[in-house]
Amino acid sequence: MTDKAKHVLALSGGVGGTKLALGLADELPDGELHILVNTGDDFEHLGLHISPDIDTLLYTLAGLANQELGWGLADESWNTMDSLERLGGETWFRLGDRDMATHLWRRQQLSTGASISEVTALLAQRLGVTAAVYPMSDDAVRTMVHTAAGNLAFQHYFVRDQCRPAVTGFSFEGISAARPNRQVLRRLQDQRVSRVIICPSNPFVSVDPILQVPGLWLALRDNPAPVILVSPIVAGKALKGPAAKMMAELGVPATALGVAQHYCSRYPGLLDCFVIDDSDAELANEIGSLGLQVAISSTIMKSREDKQRLARFTLDILEE
Amino acid sequence: MTDKAKHVLALSGGVGGTKLALGLADELPDGELHILVNTGDDFEHLGLHISPDIDTLLYTLAGLANQELGWGLADESWNTMDSLERLGGETWFRLGDRDMATHLWRRQQLSTGASISEVTALLAQRLGVTAAVYPMSDDAVRTMVHTAAGNLAFQHYFVRDQCRPAVTGFSFEGISAARPNRQVLRRLQDQRVSRVIICPSNPFVSVDPILQVPGLWLALRDNPAPVILVSPIVAGKALKGPAAKMMAELGVPATALGVAQHYCSRYPGLLDCFVIDDSDAELANEIGSLGLQVAISSTIMKSREDKQRLARFTLDILEE
Numbered sequence: 001m002t003d004k005a006k007h008v009l010a011l012s013g014g015v016g017g018t019k020l021a022l023g024l025a026d027e028l029p030d031g032e033l034h035i036l037v038n039t040g041d042d043f044e045h046l047g048l049h050i051s052p053d054i055d056t057l058l059y060t061l062a063g064l065a066n067q068e069l070g071w072g073l074a075d076e077s078w079n080t081m082d083s084l085e086r087l088g089g090e091t092w093f094r095l096g097d098r099d100m101a102t103h104l105w106r107r108q109q110l111s112t113g114a115s116i117s118e119v120t121a122l123l124a125q126r127l128g129v130t131a132a133v134y135p136m137s138d139d140a141v142r143t144m145v146h147t148a149a150g151n152l153a154f155q156h157y158f159v160r161d162q163c164r165p166a167v168t169g170f171s172f173e174g175i176s177a178a179r180p181n182r183q184v185l186r187r188l189q190d191q192r193v194s195r196v197i198i199c200p201s202n203p204f205v206s207v208d209p210i211l212q213v214p215g216l217w218l219a220l221r222d223n224p225a226p227v228i229l230v231s232p233i234v235a236g237k238a239l240k241g242p243a244a245k246m247m248a249e250l251g252v253p254a255t256a257l258g259v260a261q262h263y264c265s266r267y268p269g270l271l272d273c274f275v276i277d278d279s280d281a282e283l284a285n286e287i288g289s290l291g292l293q294v295a296i297s298s299t300i301m302k303s304r305e306d307k308q309r310l311a312r313f314t315l316d317i318l319e320e
Numbered sequence: 321m322t323d324k325a326k327h328v329l330a331l332s333g334g335v336g337g338t339k340l341a342l343g344l345a346d347e348l349p350d351g352e353l354h355i356l357v358n359t360g361d362d363f364e365h366l367g368l369h370i371s372p373d374i375d376t377l378l379y380t381l382a383g384l385a386n387q388e389l390g391w392g393l394a395d396e397s398w399n400t401m402d403s404l405e406r407l408g409g410e411t412w413f414r415l416g417d418r419d420m421a422t423h424l425w426r427r428q429q430l431s432t433g434a435s436i437s438e439v440t441a442l443l444a445q446r447l448g449v450t451a452a453v454y455p456m457s458d459d460a461v462r463t464m465v466h467t468a469a470g471n472l473a474f475q476h477y478f479v480r481d482q483c484r485p486a487v488t489g490f491s492f493e494g495i496s497a498a499r500p501n502r503q504v505l506r507r508l509q510d511q512r513v514s515r516v517i518i519c520p521s522n523p524f525v526s527v528d529p530i531l532q533v534p535g536l537w538l539a540l541r542d543n544p545a546p547v548i549l550v551s552p553i554v555a556g557k558a559l560k561g562p563a564a565k566m567m568a569e570l571g572v573p574a575t576a577l578g579v580a581q582h583y584c585s586r587y588p589g590l591l592d593c594f595v596i597d598d599s600d601a602e603l604a605n606e607i608g609s610l611g612l613q614v615a616i617s618s619t620i621m622k623s624r625e626d627k628q629r630l631a632r633f634t635l636d637i638l639e640e
Contacts, residue, residue: 047367047427077399083421087446089428097417101403107367108409126407 006194007031008315009184009225013038013206014053015070016232016240017199018060019301023311024197025061025131026304033131034193036184038201039116040136040143040172040209041154045093048103049110052155053206054120054135055102062127070240073098092160117181132183136210139178143205144171154205163242167249172209180216193225197314198271200232200299202243203262217267226272226318229263230310231256234277234299256280260287273317275299275310293318326514327351328635329504329545333358333526334373335390336552336560337519338380339621343631344517345381345451346624353451354513356504358521359436360456360463360492360529361474365413368423369430372475373526374440374455375422382447390560393418412480437501452503456530459498463525464491474525483562487569492529500536513545517634518591520552520619522563523582524570537587546592546638549583550630551576554597554619576600580607593637595619595630613638 008028012021012035024033041052052071059065059073066072076096085091095103102123109119115138124133145157147165157165187193201207211217220227233256238244247254252262256276263271274292276283277299284294295317301307328348332341332355344353358373372391379385379393386392396416405411415423422443429439435458444453465477467485477485507513521527531537540547553576558564567574572582576596583591594612596603597619604614615637621627 046424047431073403077397077417079397079417080400080420080424083393083418084425087421087425087443089421089425097397097399097420098403100400100417100420101407101409104366104400105404105407105409111367123407 006192008033008195008197009193010035010197010199011207011210012057012199013201014056017201017206018057019307020199020230020311021057022060023307026308027311027315030130035131035133036136036181036210037133038136038206038209040141043153043155048107050103057133058124058127058129061129061131072096093155134181134184137178137180137213139174141175141178141209142173143209144173146170163245167246170204172212175212178213180213185219188219188223191224193223195225196220196227198229200230200239202232202241203259204246211267217270221270227270228273228275228314228317229271230275230299230314231259233259235279255283257283257286260290260292264290275314326512328353328515328517329513330355330517330519331527331530332377332519333521334376337521337526338377339627340519340550340631341377342380343627346628347631347635350450355451355453356456356501356530357453358456358526358529360461363473363475368427370423377453378444378447378449381449381451392416413475454501454504457498457500457533459494461495461498461529462493463529464493466490483565487566490524492532495532498533500533505539508539508543511544513543515545516540516547518549520550520559522552522561523579524566531587537590541590547590548593548595548634548637549591550595550619550634551579553579555599575603577603577606580610580612584610595634
């Protein structure tokens with residue numbers, strides 16, 4: 001039974017988490033899905049404000065995402081980048097011609113004094129997205145990846161250097177002064193959240209920045225709504241991106257158990273339930289011994305139906 | 321005879337003047353053409369710094385100009401504008417996807433503290449333009465078009481409103497504090513200019529802003545190099561753009577004579593020679609009575625050969 005006053009809050013980063021977010025958007029009635037998104041990947045580039053995770057989520061929910069590339073917009077062209085390359089400009093971060101409109105538009109909205117939250121809400125509306133999408137904070141937080149070669153801004157690590165440097169740790173510049181998204185915080189305080197679903201995003205660079213915005217993870221923990229994490233690691237591999245590689249480099253077992261240990265040690269008491277893949281069923285007991293309810297399902301999301309099925313499974317957990 | 325130490329200085333606005341500038345570039349040995357360009361049309365748009373006249377000139381000299389449109393780049397696509405329109409962004413000023421690279425690149429260069437002169441020189445180099453191209457000033461000057469409907473920024477008048485409002489006058493914001501391009505001023509002071517050619521650009525909104533940068537027109541007048549103007553009005557019509565319409569609205573005869581009177585009254589002693597079209601030959605005596613030498617030629621430039629022929633004609637005037 002869906003309590004109309006109590007909606008679902010999902011936490012998500014980019015591509016990996018967005019798969020489940022799309023399933024949730026399909027499964028939930030209009031207006032009942034709220035998604036809090038990592039903005040630690042945001043950066044200024046070519047004078048534009050780029051919000052990779054927000055854009056990936058919005059494009060995905062709007063049905064505009066580029067399926068082949070796994071990022072950016074469908075039916076994209078690259079003429080600006082080609083010409084910029086000829087001028088000797090910076091082209092390591094590929095901005096498609098259609099995607100460019102989003103960044104120009106966002107920049108202009110921000111220049112009028114609108115907050116990232118306001119701009120995101122308006123962009124969602126213009127793209128026809130009905131889920132409520134919130135940046136984790138209106139304040140700038142910048143994920144830094146610590147490597148043997150020094151500290152790298154996230155996009156330099158992720159896109160320019162293609163995750164090659166070995167990771168030694170992470171920091172989130174600006175996070176101690178960042179205020180959590182007000183609308184989400186109010187919704188939690190007012191107990192208008194029925195469940196919290198942490199999408200299968202990278203624990204270190206997608207979910208940690210969100211949870212470490214001051215006040216946020218405690219607000220989630222101290223709320224009656226159960227918090228359900230869907231494992232981003234399946235059979236020792238990341239669903240998407242460098243999570244498994246990072247875990248290995250950090251000396252943490254690159255398994256669903258390693259993920260559970262990460263969350264339980266950093267955010268004690270936060271998680272109520274952990275969804276792991278069928279192929280990791282043998283880890284259930286050990287994960288359970290951390291004090292988590294374990295739910296087992298197929299968590300690989302290839303088709304739209306896979307996403308909807310896992311979303312439904314996640315929504316039905318803990319329902320009496 | 322070309323004195324190697326004495327080069328040609330051309331003054332130009334956008335499309336009209338650029339035709340002759342291209343002819344001059346074809347006719348002169350590499351390195352002997354210097355072009356001082358109007359930046360009164362420059363404006364900030366979508367967070368970018370747009371320099372329409374400089375870009376039109378550079379694209380034309382680089383062989384990259386869009387011949388069909390008469391502005392912008394050849395082989396252009398419009399995907400950013402199409403997507404921006406869908407987002408409800410400002411699209412009245414059409415920026416092509418390839419052209420966008422120029423503006424993003426320029427913005428980034430400017431953000432490092434480079435001056436418009438420096439950025440223009442570097443852009444010319446990257447595009448393979450061998451003529452030296454200078455903005456009239458590194459300081460911001462903004463052409464305002466006074467109309468019955470109020471004062472309009474130039475691009476709002478020219479592009480957004482398509483020159484529809486009746487003109488009552490012009491002003492150039494910031495011009496009293498603007499310093500003329502240093503390299504051009506030094507070249508004049510060192511008498512390293514053999515002749516000055518004012519290209520057939522709009523007198524009011526392309527050439528006036530250049531000449532009215534403090535010190536500039538007097539430096540041209542007090543220099544031994546002859547100043548030759550090529551009429552932008554032929555048989556009562558503008559070669560390009562709204563010059564004739566503006567003259568009519570200002571109550572000035574929209575003829576080559578009206579153009580001569582404009583320059584002689586505003587800049588007494590500046591002009592030495594006025595090139596008018598064959599079709600305006602009957603105005604020669606009256607123009608001559610203003611104290612100008614009159615040279616008559618075909619001034620319509622359709623083909624590349626037309627441009628080269630008029631350039632050669634202009635360069636040969638006053639040669640003994």
